[in-house]
Amino acid sequence: xxxxxxxxxxxxxxxxxxxxxxxxxxxxxxxxxxxxxxxxxxxxxxxxxxxxxxxxxxxxxxxxxxxxxxxxxxxxxxxxxxxxxxxxxxxxxxxxxxxxxxxxxxxxxxxxxxxxxxxxxxxxxxxxxxxxxxxxxxxxxxxxxxxxxxxxxxxxxxxxxxxxxxxxxxxxxxxxxxxxxxxxxxxxxxxxxxxxxxxxxxxxxxxxxxxxxxxxxxxxxxxxxxxxxxxxxxxxxxxxxxxxxxxxxxxxxxxxxxxxxxxxxxxxxxxxxxxxxxxxxxxxxxxxxxxxxxxxxxxxxxxxxxxxxxxxxxxxxxxxxxxxxxxxxxxxxxxxxxxxxxxxxxxxxxxxxxxxxxxxxxxxxxxxxxxxxxxxxxxxxxxxxxxxxxxxxxxxxxxxxxxxxxxxxxxxxxxxxxxxxxxxxxxxxxxxxxxxxxxxxxxxxxxxxxxxxxxxxxxxxxxxxxxxxxxxxxxxxxxxxxxxxxxxxxxxxxxxxxxxxxxxxxxxxxxxxxxxxxxxxxxxxxxxxxxxxxxxxxxxxxxxxxxxxxxxxxxxxxxxxxxxxxxxxxxxxxxxxxxxxxxxxxxxxxxxxxxxxxxxxxxxxxxxxxxxxxxxxxxxxxxxxxxxxxxxxxxxxxxxxxxxxxxxxxxxxxxxxxxxxxxxxxxxxxxxxxxxxxxxxxxxxxxxxxxxxxxxxxxxxxxxxxxxxxxxxxxxxxxxxxxxxxxxxxxxxxxxxxxxxxxxxxxxx
Amino acid sequence: xxxxxxxxxxxxxxxxxxxxxxxxxxxxxxxxxxxxxxxxxxxxxxxxxxxxxxxxxxxxxxxxxxxxxxxxxxxxxxxxxxxxxxxxxxxxxxxxxxxxxxxxxxxxxxxxxxxxxxxxxxxxxxxxxxxxxxxxxxxxxxxxxxxxxxxxxxxxxxxxxxxxxxxxxxxxxxxxxxxxxxxxxxxxxxxxxxxxxxxxxxxxxxxxxxxxxxxxxxxxxxxxxxxxxxxx
Numbered sequence: 008x009x010x011x012x013x014x015x016x017x018x019x020x021x022x023x024x025x026x027x028x029x030x031x032x033x034x035x036x037x038x039x040x041x042x043x044x045x046x047x048x049x050x051x052x053x054x055x056x057x058x059x060x061x062x063x064x065x066x067x068x069x070x071x072x073x074x075x076x077x078x079x080x081x082x083x084x085x086x087x088x089x090x091x092x093x094x095x096x097x098x099x100x101x102x103x104x105x106x107x108x109x110x111x112x113x114x115x116x117x118x119x120x121x122x123x124x125x126x127x128x129x130x131x132x133x134x135x136x137x138x139x140x141x142x143x144x145x146x147x148x149x150x151x152x153x154x155x156x157x158x159x160x161x162x163x164x165x166x167x168x169x170x171x172x173x174x175x176x177x178x179x180x181x182x183x184x185x186x187x188x189x190x191x192x193x194x195x196x197x198x199x200x201x202x203x204x205x206x207x208x209x210x211x212x213x214x215x216x217x218x219x220x221x222x223x224x225x226x227x228x229x230x231x232x233x234x235x236x237x238x239x240x241x242x243x244x245x246x247x248x249x250x251x252x253x254x255x256x257x258x259x260x261x262x263x264x265x266x267x268x269x270x271x272x273x274x275x276x277x278x279x280x281x282x283x284x285x286x287x288x289x290x291x292x293x294x295x296x297x298x299x300x301x302x303x304x305x306x307x308x309x310x311x312x313x314x315x316x317x318x319x320x321x322x323x324x325x326x327x328x329x330x331x332x333x334x335x336x337x338x339x340x341x342x343x344x345x346x347x348x349x350x351x352x353x354x355x356x357x358x359x360x361x362x363x364x365x366x367x368x369x370x371x372x373x374x375x376x377x378x379x380x381x382x383x384x385x386x387x388x389x390x391x392x393x394x395x396x397x398x399x400x401x402x403x404x405x406x407x408x409x410x411x412x413x414x415x416x417x418x419x420x421x422x423x424x425x426x427x428x429x430x431x432x433x434x435x436x437x438x439x440x441x442x443x444x445x446x447x448x449x450x451x452x453x454x455x456x457x458x459x460x461x462x463x464x465x466x467x468x469x470x471x472x473x474x475x476x477x478x479x480x481x482x483x484x485x486x487x488x489x490x491x492x493x494x495x496x497x498x499x500x501x502x503x504x505x506x507x508x509x510x511x512x513x514x515x516x517x518x519x520x521x522x523x524x525x526x527x528x529x530x531x532x533x534x535x536x537x538x539x540x541x542x543x544x545x546x547x548x549x550x551x552x553x554x555x556x557x558x559x560x561x562x563x564x565x566x567x568x569x570x571x572x573x574x575x576x577x578x579x580x581x582x583x584x585x586x587x588x589x590x591x592x593x594x595x596x597x598x599x600x601x602x603x604x605x606x607x608x609x610x611x612x613x614x615x616x617x618x619x620x621x622x623x624x625x626x627x628x629x630x631x632x633x634x635x636x637x638x639x640x641x642x643x644x645x646x647x648x649x650x651x652x653x654x655x656x657x658x659x660x661x662x663x664x665x666x667x668x669x670x671x672x673x674x675x676x677x678x679x680x681x682x683x684x685x686x687x688x689x690x691x692x693x694x695x696x697x698x699x700x701x702x703x704x705x706x707x708x709x710x711x712x713x714x715x716x717x718x719x720x721x722x723x724x725x726x727x728x729x730x731x732x733x734x735x736x737x738x739x740x741x742x743x744x745x746x747x748x749x750x751x752x753x754x755x756x
Numbered sequence: 757x758x759x760x761x762x763x764x765x766x767x768x769x770x771x772x773x774x775x776x777x778x779x780x781x782x783x784x785x786x787x788x789x790x791x792x793x794x795x796x797x798x799x800x801x802x803x804x805x806x807x808x809x810x811x812x813x814x815x816x817x818x819x820x821x822x823x824x825x826x827x828x829x830x831x832x833x834x835x836x837x838x839x840x841x842x843x844x845x846x847x848x849x850x851x852x853x854x855x856x857x858x859x860x861x862x863x864x865x866x867x868x869x870x871x872x873x874x875x876x877x878x879x880x881x882x883x884x885x886x887x888x889x890x891x892x893x894x895x896x897x898x899x900x901x902x903x904x905x906x907x908x909x910x911x912x913x914x915x916x917x918x919x920x921x922x923x924x925x926x927x928x929x930x931x932x933x934x935x936x937x938x939x940x941x942x943x944x945x946x947x948x949x950x951x952x953x954x955x956x957x958x959x960x961x962x963x964x965x966x967x968x969x970x971x972x973x974x975x976x977x978x979x980x981x982x983x984x985x986x987x988x
Contacts, residue, residue, distance in 0.1 A: 170771025255813030438900040
């Protein structure tokens with residue numbers, strides 16, 4: 008975008024260049040009662056973009072459950088919050104930074120972390136943990152390695168500097184993301200209920216301040232241009248629309264914001280994130296039912312000659328909008344000075360319901376607040392099931408083709424597939440200990456477990472999502488993402504409290520994508536209801552398409568749960584003679600699964616069927632066995648089925664241990680039982696002396712289960728009547744798959 | 757609240773301050789006290805901890821700007837007068853920049869930030885912070901840093917070893933200082949050192965993150981117990 012002058016005429020070409028449809032433009036004229044000027048047009052293009060206004064998604068998102076006795080703050084604020092007892096609440100949200108990361112991976116990922124941190128501490132909560140859900144193309148592609156390396160470094164450098172531990176997440180490598188990686192960051196914060204701050208510009212006559220960094224030309228149109236259109240060959244030219252992060256300033260802003268909220272030195276605080284000053288000021292006014300007047304000439308700049316258009320649309324990082332009463336101003340200024348942060352008065356709250364922008368006292372914009380925030384167009388589209396689904400469902404390979412696969416060779420292949428392999432290379436670059444709450448960090452467990460200081464409890468957190476399932480079966484895939492997150496929480500003994508989500512899809516103006524989105528949302532909504540896990544915050548990222556096509560539709564679910572007593576956490580360990588108990592039926596479903604994708608290189612069939620009632624009952628009994636110490640550890644059975652779960656369970660045992668698994672007789676070979684990805688299943692390690700206890704409990708629970716094997720002392724991973732491998736050999740493949748590639752192969756920018 | 761006041765210095769960008777505060781508070785008889793970087797007096801504290809983080813953003817060089825802050829002048833005088841001073845991670849970097857400890861901490865040999873559980877061997881029990889350990893005892897503190905590669909010239913390294921001032925070394929589970937056990941390329945696997953008198957110790961690993969079995973280790977308690985006794 009060329010430098011915008013405020014008197015640029017608004018022609019149809021200019022309107023189109025802002026991504027505003029003709030009918031939308033007509034509506035703007037109707038709302039204003041006149042034609043917008045150039046600056047106002049830019050403001051509408053931001054506020055009515057999908058990224059800020061959710062025009063394609065809002066109607067469907069209303070299907071999500073969002074209430075419950077535990078909900079302290081539902082959707083609509085900077086982040087959601089749920090009660091964790093003892094006077095505390097957990098504030099959390101997940102957000103995408105996909106396109107910026109595709110264009111400039113280090114800064115894109117870093118500022119994604121910065122943005123989500125601000126969403127949480129804006130509410131008054133001290134951030135206590137981050138999780139990152141990442142998707143890249145195949146790791147053998149040198150450009151993918153470049154993106155992966157720099158995204159990981161960007162996430163790490165930012166979080167490490169601010170002092171918030173990165174405790175978990177997931178990473179998937181698949182060609183579907185080659186042209187459009189996904190970077191979703193989730194942040195959790197802890198707060199006492201009474202300190203919760205809302206982002207509202209209440210009280211006409213109160214003053215409006217910018218706290219933090221000065222405003223530059225970075226990130227102009229990030230929300231509308233970068234986040235709300237497809238990536239194209241010349242998107243790299245969009246580098247200037249990617250913001251630059253400064254984690255040191257963020258840390259100061261964090262401390263200053265928490266201090267001013269705690270000391271009652273503000274009425275409302277809002278992060279200046281996507282769409283910067285424009286969205287923060289208009290949304291604060293909308294929430295309070297007030298108007299707001301800002302003079303852009305008062306906003307501290309880092310570059311000379313910026314137009315009102317540029318100041319309003321800048322996405323410069325590490326800035327907050329603060330509203331304070333006159334009597335609060337001295338305290339606000341003292342806190343800003345303590346933390347060496349500029350704090351500048353730029354406007355005032357009014358009672359005229361108008362969003363007014365001045366430059367040196369001269370009016371530049373005059374728009375009803377409601378026109379920007381409440382009048383965003385909403386599109387609900389009627390679309391048919393896309394034809395590719397029937398093709399995918401009908402293209403399962405011949406049973407013979409599967410029978411011919413050597414199961415042990417397949418297991419080796421799966422364990423060394425980067426998606427399944429150990430992610431140690433990644434998480435060792437993240438500080439996952441700081442703040443000393445991390446009981447279970449990244450690595451061994453399916454979910455992170457964090458102590459909640461000041462209470463006897465602990466938080467379980469997991470992020471999950473399987474884009475291939477959603478591609479093959481949008482509704483099931485959506486539900487399965489929630490189910491897997493709930494399973495992961497169950498393995499650490501935690502009960503679901505709430506969900507945040509990041510819905511990463513292609514271009515919703517295309518029928519197939521809209522269908523995927525609508526169906527996946529329904530699947531998520533159904534599963535969240537089943538688990539009593541309301542969706543309290545989230546984010547939609549559309550237009551994840553590159554010249555290589557759309558990504559797999561990839562909703563990422565971030566689930567937060569509670570273990571009421573930290574003493575009931577799983578203790579890990581295990582020793583020869585311990586039982587391996589499979590909860591749930593033996594597997595059979597290979598459709599849309601890892602065996603087909605990673606070993607045969609095909610994507611075919613339906614995703615596993617979803618039985619939410621079984622999911623709920625099985626999770627309950629696993630939680631009970633873990634909390635009672637009957638099981639010392641539990642893993643859910645997911646990617647790669649029982650075989651991969653068993654191997655990973657073995658890698659978590661003391662060094663000399665092996666495992667032996669018995670498989671049911673099955674026509675056509677052991678593949679279904681070994682690699683099937685049927686849902687509601689877990690593998691538990693139960694010490695020999697508690698075997699009878701487990702048996703009693705399971706027999707009374709009407710849950711299908713069997714003793715699937717035991718821990719051995721011979722250091723081998725054995726599938727009875729199928730074959731075996733030395734644990735060390737499989738573990739080496741699993742441990743080194745990613746680090747070998749990253750340490751020995753060159754990148755390409 | 758009463759107890760022996762232990763000062764915890766907060767620079768802008770310090771991020772392990774609360775962890776150290778909690779660690780000090782966990783020792784009976786110790787009273788943690790904040791020391792803001794703009795302050796020009798120590799307010800009667802009897803011991804000082806420089807906590808980890810990224811003081812002043814670690815711009816220029818880790819610890820390079822922090823040493824010029826007003827509080828550091830007082831910290832340096834306190835250390836020179838024999839007061840117990842412990843520098844953890846970024847705090848260790850600041851102590852070397854301030855000239856209280858020899859050598860420097862460079863970018864990790866692998867060039868990446870590294871965060872992991874780490875075995876250490878206590879090679880000197882002749883400091884207030886390690887007197888409760890047995891000689892050559894193995895302890896587990898996490899490491900988390902990008903610039904922890906300890907370097908000094910051979911003469912200095914020989915001197916440190918000769919005078920028993922290498923306090924902690926990175927080792928494997930068996931207590932051997934192997935290259936594989938070295939997370940950052942530090943010379944001679946050095947993880948922590950003392951000044952001539954032993955009252956100033958800096959180390960890269962985090963005893964403040966090893967205060968409870970809930971997070972994997974409580975070996976750090978002895979470090980803070982020793983600090984309290986030296987301060988009392």
